[in-house]
Amino acid sequence: MMVGELAGAGLTSRVxxxxxxxxxxxxxxxxxxxxIIIAALALFARNERAPSMPALGDPIGKRP
Numbered sequence: 001m002m003v004g005e006l007a008g009a010g011l012t013s014r015v016x017x018x019x020x021x022x023x024x025x026x027x028x029x030x031x032x033x034x035x036i037i038i039a040a041l042a043l044f045a046r047n048e049r050a051p052s053m054p055a056l057g058d059p060i061g062k063r064p
Contacts, residue, residue: 012027020026 016027
């Protein structure tokens with residue numbers, strides 16, 4: 001976890017900040033957008049072969 005944090009901070013200061021002319025607000029926006037895009041891809045790229053949750057009215061899984 002420390003490597004991920006240090007790599008993110010190092011890349012932000014050496015790669016992203018020069019791309020956005022040193023504006024920390026735009027650098028934060030780029031980091032936030034990348035996280036949002038990754039989360040959206042993970043949400044929409046579900047495995048279709050995985051079993052889904054039963055419907056609320058479905059009697060399967062209810063105890064008698």
